[in-house]
Amino acid sequence: MTVASIDHANWLTSRVEHIESILETLLPAPDVVPQRLHEAMRYAVLGGGKRVRAALLFAAGEAVLQGSAPSMAQEKSLNYAAAAVELIHAYSLVHDDLPCMDDDILRRGRPTVHVAFDEATAMLVGDALQPLAFEWLAAMPVAPALIVQAVTVLAKAAGSSGMVGGQAIDCDSVGKDLNLDALQHMHKLKTGALLKGSIVLGGIVAGASSSQRQILSEFGELMGLGFQIQDDILDVTSDSTTLGKTAGKDLADNKPTYVALLGLEGARQRLAQLHEEARLMLRPLGQSGQYLHYLADYIVGRTY
Amino acid sequence: MTVASIDHANWLTSRVEHIESILETLLPAPDVVPQRLHEAMRYAVLGGGKRVRAALLFAAGEAVLQGSAPSMAQEKSLNYAAAAVELIHAYSLVHDDLPCMDDDILRRGRPTVHVAFDEATAMLVGDALQPLAFEWLAAMPVAPALIVQAVTVLAKAAGSSGMVGGQAIDCDSVGKDLNLDALQHMHKLKTGALLKGSIVLGGIVAGASSSQRQILSEFGELMGLGFQIQDDILDVTSDSTTLGKTAGKDLADNKPTYVALLGLEGARQRLAQLHEEARLMLRPLGQSGQYLHYLADYIVGRTY
Numbered sequence: 001m002t003v004a005s006i007d008h009a010n011w012l013t014s015r016v017e018h019i020e021s022i023l024e025t026l027l028p029a030p031d032v033v034p035q036r037l038h039e040a041m042r043y044a045v046l047g048g049g050k051r052v053r054a055a056l057l058f059a060a061g062e063a064v065l066q067g068s069a070p071s072m073a074q075e076k077s078l079n080y081a082a083a084a085v086e087l088i089h090a091y092s093l094v095h096d097d098l099p100c101m102d103d104d105i106l107r108r109g110r111p112t113v114h115v116a117f118d119e120a121t122a123m124l125v126g127d128a129l130q131p132l133a134f135e136w137l138a139a140m141p142v143a144p145a146l147i148v149q150a151v152t153v154l155a156k157a158a159g160s161s162g163m164v165g166g167q168a169i170d171c172d173s174v175g176k177d178l179n180l181d182a183l184q185h186m187h188k189l190k191t192g193a194l195l196k197g198s199i200v201l202g203g204i205v206a207g208a209s210s211s212q213r214q215i216l217s218e219f220g221e222l223m224g225l226g227f228q229i230q231d232d233i234l235d236v237t238s239d240s241t242t243l244g245k246t247a248g249k250d251l252a253d254n255k256p257t258y259v260a261l262l263g264l265e266g267a268r269q270r271l272a273q274l275h276e277e278a279r280l281m282l283r284p285l286g287q288s289g290q291y292l293h294y295l296a297d298y299i300v301g302r303t304y
Numbered sequence: 305m306t307v308a309s310i311d312h313a314n315w316l317t318s319r320v321e322h323i324e325s326i327l328e329t330l331l332p333a334p335d336v337v338p339q340r341l342h343e344a345m346r347y348a349v350l351g352g353g354k355r356v357r358a359a360l361l362f363a364a365g366e367a368v369l370q371g372s373a374p375s376m377a378q379e380k381s382l383n384y385a386a387a388a389v390e391l392i393h394a395y396s397l398v399h400d401d402l403p404c405m406d407d408d409i410l411r412r413g414r415p416t417v418h419v420a421f422d423e424a425t426a427m428l429v430g431d432a433l434q435p436l437a438f439e440w441l442a443a444m445p446v447a448p449a450l451i452v453q454a455v456t457v458l459a460k461a462a463g464s465s466g467m468v469g470g471q472a473i474d475c476d477s478v479g480k481d482l483n484l485d486a487l488q489h490m491h492k493l494k495t496g497a498l499l500k501g502s503i504v505l506g507g508i509v510a511g512a513s514s515s516q517r518q519i520l521s522e523f524g525e526l527m528g529l530g531f532q533i534q535d536d537i538l539d540v541t542s543d544s545t546t547l548g549k550t551a552g553k554d555l556a557d558n559k560p561t562y563v564a565l566l567g568l569e570g571a572r573q574r575l576a577q578l579h580e581e582a583r584l585m586l587r588p589l590g591q592s593g594q595y596l597h598y599l600a601d602y603i604v605g606r607t608y
Contacts, residue, residue, distance in 0.1 A: 028464055033489075037464055037472035095431060100402075100423035119404035120475050126431070127399060128464040128472075134438045135459035144448035151455055155439035160332055160341055160432040168341035168432075171424050185337075 008294035012055055019054040020046065022079045023086060026136065040117045040125045045090040048108035052299065053089050053198040054082035056223070059291035060202030060216050066288045070206065077140035077205045081150060084133040085198040088158050091129035092194075094122050096167065104249070130158070142205060149204050157197030166190025170255070178256040184225065186256075191231070192224020199223070199292075215284060219292065222278040226300050229271045232257035236264065238303065275300045312598040316359055323358040324350065326383045327390060330440065344421045344429045349394040352412035356603065357393050357502040358386035360527070363595035364506030364520050370592045374510065381444035381509045385454060388437040389502040392462050395433035396498075398426050400471065408553070434462070446509060453508050461501030470494025474559070482560040488529065490560075495535070496528020503527070503596075519588060523596065526582040530604050533575045536561040540568065542607065579604045 023045055030039040061070065061078045070078065097104040097112040098119060105115050114122035137150045156162055166189030173186065199220035203213050235250045236259050250257050258267040278296045282289040327349055332342040365374065365382045374382065401408040401416040402423060409419050418426035441454045460466055470493030477490065503524035507517050539554045540563050554561050562571040582600045586593040 034464065034469050034472040034476065036476055037469060041464065092431075095427055098404075098427065100404075100427060121472070123399055123402065123404060123427070124468050124472050124475070127396075127434070128468040130431070130434050131438075131459040131463040131468075134435075134455055135463065138452050138455040138459065144452045147452050147455075148442050148448045151438055151442040151451075155435040155442065159435040159439065160338065160345065164428050164432040164435075165338050165341060168338040168425070168428050171428070172338065172340055 005294070008291065011291060012294070012298065015055050015058050016051045019051050019058075019079075019082050019086060022083050026080075026083050027132075036117070037121065037124055037128060040113055040121050041128060043116060044094045044113050044122075044125050045087060045129065048110070049086070049090070050302075051086060052227070052295070053085040053195060056195060056220075056292070056295055057082045057085060057198045057202035059295050060199045060208075061206040062291050063216070063282075063285045063289045064203050064206035064208040064212055073141040074206060077142045078202065080136045080140045081201045081205050082198075084136045084154060085194065085201065087129045087133040087136070088154065088163070088194060091126040091133075092163055092167070094129075095126040098122055101167075101171070102249075102253075133158075140205065146204055146207075150201055153197050153200050153204065157193040162189055162193030162197070163191075166193065173256055175254050176256070178261075180261055183256050183258065183261060187225060187228040188221070191228045192221060195224040195227055196220030212285075215281060219278055219281045219296075222274050222281065223296060223299055226271055226274045226278065226296070229258045229267055229274070230300055230302060232259045233264065233267055233271070234303070235259070271300050309598070312595065315595060316598070316602065319359050319362050320355045323355050323362075323383075323386050323390060326387050330384075330387055331436075340421070340425065341428055341432060344417055344425050345432060347420060348398045348417050348426075348429050349391060349433065352414070353390070353394070354606075355390060356531070356599070357389040357499060360499060360524075360596070360599055361386045361389060361502045361506035363599050364503045364512075365510040366595050367520070367586075367589045367593045368507050368510035368512040368516055377445040378510060381446045382506065384440045384444045385505045385509050386502075388440045388458060389498065389505065391433045391437040391440070392458065392467070392498060395430040395437075396467060396471070398433075399430040402426055405471075405475070406553070406557075437462075444509065450508055450511075454505055457501050457504050457508065461497040466493055466497030466501070467495075470497065477560055479558050480560070482565075484565055487560050487562065487565060491529060491532040492525065495532045496525060499528040499531055500524030516589075519585060523582055523585045523600075526578050526585065527600060527603055530575055530578045530582065530600070533562045533571055533578070534604055534606060536563045537568065537571055537575070538607070539563070575604050 027042050027045060028038040030042055032038055058078060093107060094113045096102050097107055098114055105112055110116070113125055133154065134151060137154060138147055140147055140150070158164065160168070166186050169186040170190055178186070196217060199216045200213060203216040208216065232250065235257065258270065262270060275296060279293065282292055285292070331346050331349060334343045334346055336342055362382060397411060398417045400406050401411055402418055409416055414420070417429055437458065438455060441458060442451055444451055444454070462468065464472070470490050473490040474494055482490070500521060503520045504517060507520040512520065536554065539561065562574065566574060579600060583597065586596055589596070
């Protein structure tokens with residue numbers, strides 16, 4: 001690794017540790033009533049996860065701040081927003097793992113929430129994490145008008161025109177032949193909406209101009225697709241221990257994937273192409289876009 | 305009925321029709337992708353329901369406006385807020401009815417969402433309705449600072465210190481001996497938090513002073529308890545056709561209820577006492593609190 005890439009890897013490690021401690025502090029303590037629910041919420045959110053969404057949010061914030069230090073209020077707000085997107089992501093995993101959905105027993109190398117607790121608790125964990133995300137956005141010490149924008153962005157990213165909508169299309173398409181456009185649309189919602197939303201939120205909190213928002217939004221869209229293609233590739237090239245979840249599951253479940261549609265080489269080529277587009281997209285941000293650059297490399301190159 | 309009570313009954317009918325048409329308009333159309341999810345969301349929200357929460361929200365707004373007509377922006381905002389609380393209520397019913405929770409097949413006299421569609425769709429319906437509620441709050445044409453307050457109130461009412469927390473305590477207490485304090489605490493969260501939140505939201509949107517908010521909040525708390533006591537009474541005194549859901553279910557499931565703890569007469573007495581407290585609470589609002597008065601009578605006296 002070059003010195004720069006070591007610095008970037010250190011930055012990511014420090015951001016991951018940072019968001020973990022923020023989540024640890026902000027989540028309801030396990031001794032607060034209802035204890036079992038709070039314990040399960042902490043189990044679902046803490047202790048692992050790549051924290052890609054939080055990292056993208058922080059990186060977008062840095063890109064917009066153009067090298068100047070964030071105010072204390074901005075820093076606190078970025079923390080709340082990053083924690084909020086991680087809540088939405090964590091809740092979606094808990095619900096996706098339930099028997100009526102993917103019926104998965106392993107997540108981040110540990111029993112899924114409904115296995116460690118029970119199904120009803122897993123359902124309620126998801127149901128409680130979602131409003132908590134909006135509560136945290138509303139607690140950001142920024143101008144109320146920015147909070148309103150942030151709530152709108154996160155709500156749309158999470159809802160039926162975003163993540164949950166993509167999940168619904170995914171459920172409906174099991175066993176069906178999806179063409180590339182339909183697959184792309186599904187992933188744009190299922191994975192892309194929240195990744196893009198995280199990046200845009202970082203920009204909003206840091207006071208992005210409308211042209212900066214536009215760059216962040218388009219870059220976010222590409223990252224969403226890139227993330228999913230790499231996920232599909234890893235599903236067939238990696239093993240369960242490395243992934244921390246069941247490998248080969250999409251294939252076994254007859255789910256449409258990029259690899260199924262394009263072949264492994266075709267999927268890798270499409271990913272490389274997206275990666276290049278994303279790098280070009282960031283050019284106007286100059287040096288301050290360095291962490292977004294690094295995360296783009298990280299997302300398409302990750303092995304788990 | 306007296307002329308006044310006929311007027312009030314007409315007011316309630318008109319408000320119920322009004323919120324139904326607002327929800328009908330605001331919900332994603334069934335031909336928008338993902339169609340099946342949107343169809344199921346509409347099935348879950350539209351076509352029935354007493355709309356008590358929306359009515360309380362409108363009544364609280366009227367109480368704060370003190371007889372003056374709302375501005376167009378206030379009226380629109382009250383509509384959005386009322387629709388938002390109905391979404392949260394509707395989602396909670398969809399998830400509560402699932403096999404891993406109450407496993408109920410009948411709701412408002414129709415098959416529950418997971419019966420009419422499937423379990424995965426029912427889960428996703430709930431997951432999509434929740435962020436939509438916050439999206440609608442963020443769309444209210446009022447001062448952003450009021451939106452931020454509204455988001456906070458609804459998020460807390462819906463989350464682990466509110467409705468979902470109460471549901472978790474309820475799940476954990478099946479088959480256990482709960483004393484009256486514990487039962488009360490559970491219902492304060494499970495049913496009370498959102499009823500109270502609806503009333504407070506109506507006040508916030510209409511520009512309530514802090515003393516008005518205090519009245520609305522305490523009145524809301526009493527209504528939450530009163531609503532649940534009457535629910536428990538109806539569970540043993542009414543039939544499934546009248547209720548539109550399975551009667552006698554709490555008793556059969558060995559769930560703690562007011563009737564189980566206080567007996568039928570004891571529960572009725574406690575309800576009458578709460579009702580009287582609630583009426584006294586509204587006194588400072590004078591004539592403009594008339595619809596809240598009426599709804600208090602309605603809630604404790606309802607037969608379904």
